[in-house]
Amino acid sequence: xxxxxxxxxxxxxxxxxxxNGEAGVxxxxxxxxxxAVFLLDYRHNLTASSLRRSDGKTASIGxxxxxxxxxxxxxxxxxxxxFARARATLVxxxxxxxxxxxxxxxxxxxxxxxxxxxxxxxxxRNQESLGQERRLGTPLxxxxxPAGFANVDSVTSDNRGGAEDAVRHMLERGHRRIGFLxxxxxxxxANERYRGYADALASAxxxxxxxxxxxxxxxxxxxxxxxxxxxxxATPPTALFTGQNLITIGAVRALRRLGAQHRVALVxxxxxxxxxxxxxxxxxxxQEVTEMGRKAAELLFSxxxxxxxxxxxxxxxxxxxxxxxxxxxxx
Amino acid sequence: xxxxxxxxxxxxxxxxxxxNGEAGVxxxxxxxxxxAVFLLDYRHNLTASSLRRSDGKTASIGxxxxxxxxxxxxxxxxxxxxFARARATLVxxxxxxxxxxxxxxxxxxxxxxxxxxxxxxxxxRNQESLGQERRLGTPLxxxxxPAGFANVDSVTSDNRGGAEDAVRHMLERGHRRIGFLxxxxxxxxANERYRGYADALASAxxxxxxxxxxxxxxxxxxxxxxxxxxxxxATPPTALFTGQNLITIGAVRALRRLGAQHRVALVxxxxxxxxxxxxxxxxxxxQEVTEMGRKAAELLFSxxxxxxxxxxxxxxxxxxxxxxxxxxxxx
DNA sequence: CCTCGATCGGACAACGTTGTCAGACAGGTA
DNA sequence: TACCTGTCTGACAACGTTGTCCGATCGAGG
Numbered sequence: 265x266x267x268x269x270x271x272x273x274x275x276x277x278x279x280x281x282x283x284n285g286e287a288g289v290x291x292x293x294x295x296x297x298x299x300a301v302f303l304l305d306y307r308h309n310l311t312a313s314s315l316r317r318s319d320g321k322t323a324s325i326g327x328x329x330x331x332x333x334x335x336x337x338x339x340x341x342x343x344x345x346x347f348a349r350a351r352a353t354l355v356x357x358x359x360x361x362x363x364x365x366x367x368x369x370x371x372x373x374x375x376x377x378x379x380x381x382x383x384x385x386x387x388x389r390n391q392e393s394l395g396q397e398r399r400l401g402t403p404l405x406x407x408x409x410p411a412g413f414a415n416v417d418s419v420t421s422d423n424r425g426g427a428e429d430a431v432r433h434m435l436e437r438g439h440r441r442i443g444f445l446x447x448x449x450x451x452x453x454a455n456e457r458y459r460g461y462a463d464a465l466a467s468a469x470x471x472x473x474x475x476x477x478x479x480x481x482x483x484x485x486x487x488x489x490x491x492x493x494x495x496x497x498a499t500p501p502t503a504l505f506t507g508q509n510l511i512t513i514g515a516v517r518a519l520r521r522l523g524a525q526h527r528v529a530l531v532x533x534x535x536x537x538x539x540x541x542x543x544x545x546x547x548x549x550x551q552e553v554t555e556m557g558r559k560a561a562e563l564l565f566s567x568x569x570x571x572x573x574x575x576x577x578x579x580x581x582x583x584x585x586x587x588x589x590x591x592x593x594x595x
Numbered sequence: 596x597x598x599x600x601x602x603x604x605x606x607x608x609x610x611x612x613x614x615n616g617e618a619g620v621x622x623x624x625x626x627x628x629x630x631a632v633f634l635l636d637y638r639h640n641l642t643a644s645s646l647r648r649s650d651g652k653t654a655s656i657g658x659x660x661x662x663x664x665x666x667x668x669x670x671x672x673x674x675x676x677x678f679a680r681a682r683a684t685l686v687x688x689x690x691x692x693x694x695x696x697x698x699x700x701x702x703x704x705x706x707x708x709x710x711x712x713x714x715x716x717x718x719x720r721n722q723e724s725l726g727q728e729r730r731l732g733t734p735l736x737x738x739x740x741p742a743g744f745a746n747v748d749s750v751t752s753d754n755r756g757g758a759e760d761a762v763r764h765m766l767e768r769g770h771r772r773i774g775f776l777x778x779x780x781x782x783x784x785a786n787e788r789y790r791g792y793a794d795a796l797a798s799a800x801x802x803x804x805x806x807x808x809x810x811x812x813x814x815x816x817x818x819x820x821x822x823x824x825x826x827x828x829a830t831p832p833t834a835l836f837t838g839q840n841l842i843t844i845g846a847v848r849a850l851r852r853l854g855a856q857h858r859v860a861l862v863x864x865x866x867x868x869x870x871x872x873x874x875x876x877x878x879x880x881x882q883e884v885t886e887m888g889r890k891a892a893e894l895l896f897s898x899x900x901x902x903x904x905x906x907x908x909x910x911x912x913x914x915x916x917x918x919x920x921x922x923x924x925x926x
Numbered sequence: 927c928c929t930c931g932a933t934c935g936g937a938c939a940a941c942g943t944t945g946t947c948a949g950a951c952a953g954g955t956a
Numbered sequence: 957t958a959c960c961t962g963t964c965t966g967a968c969a970a971c972g973t974t975g976t977c978c979g980a981t982c983g984a985g986g
Binding site: 305307308309310311312314315322323324331332333334335337338339341342345352354355356357358359372373374375376377378396399400513516517520536537538541542543 | 636638639640641642643645646653654655662663664665666668669670672673676683685686687688689690703704705706707708709727730731844847848851867868869872873874
Binding site for chain 1: 933934935936937940941942943
């Protein structure tokens with residue numbers, strides 16, 4: 265900056281003014297400075313600038329996902345990036361892999377870099393380090409999973425309602441023995457989906473048969489095995505509700521192997537690419553992931569703009585997409 | 596930091612020493628400082644620190660992808676994140692959408708934040724602003740697409756060889772009329788894949804029939820339409836080579852609609868989830884995406900460590916995965 | 927030609943941190 | 957006791973930028 269000032273024959277402060285587009289520099293100088301900037305390949309140093317500026321904003325936010333590579337996370341990421349771009353803000357993304365230590369480590373990394381705000385898909389229970397963040401005054405928004413503290417903004421799906429829709433959909437087609445395959449119940453969304461399953465059965469006046477429930481299915485292979493197991497029973501389910509993407513795929517794989525894909529009904533939570541090209545195509549409960557990301561970013565930036573007031577809890581509706589597998593009638 | 600020093604009854608410099616784990620502070624003080632840090636919820640300010648420190652490192656890198664939400668990009672992202680984590684470095688990711696202006700805008704945003712290095716999936720032709728980055732001395736690695744300048748490290752797949760494998764695979768099964776569906780030829784990878792297609796035909800002594808080639812297919816719908824078109828001809832292809840994920844899916848959709856999926860052979864470039872669960876399962880040329888990301892990060896960090904010497908150009912081999920669609924024999 | 931007001935430019939300090947360097951202190955030796 | 961060595965500690969300045977504030981300059985009016 266000093267070099268630019270020297271070349272343009274002005275003071276550094278004047279260069280600062282031009283670079284920041286402040287009023288108060290007349291024409292001859294303005295273009296002389298811009299020319300010098302160009303000639304010297306000068307790049308404004310945002311870190312130094314934010315250190316000095318009164319608001320101290322770094323124009324960056326932290327995004328804590330389960331895994332930047334999974335479709336749900338990366339779709340969220342993209343929606344948030346797009347919203348942030350309009351605010352000239354960059355996004356640091358990190359993967360927690362559902363691990364509390366990694367989450368803590370990333371939160372710390374975000375904090376030392378002085379991000380302006382955080383959007384977080386929180387792991388099960390790691391609330392102390394989140395609380396610390398909050399005390400530091402960094403705005404915070406939770407996505408996908410409800411906030412451990414009620415007083416933090418959050419954007420979630422109606423997991424319970426969506427699951428209930430899925431199960432009711434199959435009940436309406438005559439199924440009475442509907443299996444449940446879900447992720448670890450320590451994950452709040454998984455738990456909510458189980459409760460939706462139970463709700464639907466209760467509303468229909470059916471007893472919940474624990475033999476039809478598998479509650480700690482974490483990946484495709486486990487789902488495959490659990491499905492094989494369920495269908496091998498003496499009184500197998502005639503329909504399945506799978507609580508998550510990978511589980512749905514595992515179930516499809518197993519049904520296929522058993523040749524049962526056209527006989528056993530299936531509705532999965534979460535949409536996925538190519539669900540419509542499978543045989544049968546898979547009926548799913550779809551979440552509005554992009555809209556969740558957009559909304560979370562909107563909430564965060566409104567806090568950054570100094571919006572006060574009560575924490576907001578946005579709940580997004582889910583949508584049942586009929587594709588075939590969920591419309592198989594009970595035998 | 597001043598507050599911490601005051602509470603611990605030491606100078607700020609001593610706090611700095613403790614926080615950075617420097618030698619030269621004896622026991623009574625060390626723990627007194629740590630206690631004060633804890634009591635005051637003090638967080639080290641990395642931006643100020645990097646401003647002052649001699650190396651000026653911000654412990655962050657910029658990652659310029661086509662779209663953080665697409666599977667290829669997000670897999671790369673994850674691999675790079677993992678490598679960076681071991682170096683206590685955070686990743687800014689951004690989506691260019693193949694748009695030169697967005698690319699320029701993001702490069703600028705990275706630069707003003709003084710990232711330590713850049714990993715870039717470059718758009719077609721935007722070499723001036725990349726050159727500018729290089730003049731500033733920011734280490735740079737290109738991924739997926741070869742470098743416009745030869746003197747920049749790069750990690751790419753053997754697109755030409757992979758495409759040739761795909762086409763040869765179908766030639767060996769008796770096909771003589773093999774269609775090509777590829778992305779815009781301004782994208783270097785798309786062009787290389789076309790050349791691989793042409794190479795394979797030439798090696799087999801076959802003439803390249805322009806009527807079987809569609810070179811500007813950019814998305815699923817266009818691929819669907821192009822496939823319908825090709826198969827409607829008087830002398831339709833008996834096999835298809837699709838140059839990219841979305842194109843493959845569009846082709847699958849069209850073949851399905853025509854009921855031709857078990858008659859027309861298909862090999863696609865790029866693997867994708869569920870390719871194995873389609874009917875028939877899709878034979879693909881798979882890239883080692885995770886390894887590409889890891890390697891790119893490795894190259895970047897070795898430059899950050901001051902590694903000099905010639906630019907390296909790593910070319911990853913591709914792998915043909917037989918699943919069924921590519922093994923359909925010619926009629 | 928002088929004065930006044932409005933407008934623009936620049937010197938200085940400070941943001942939070944660390945590199946440099948000199949001073950303080952303890953312990954050992956002559 | 958005087959002196960020296962080595963180990964810790966702290967004062968100061970500086971990283972690149974911007975907020976504050978004062979002084980300079982210019983144009984218009986008397």
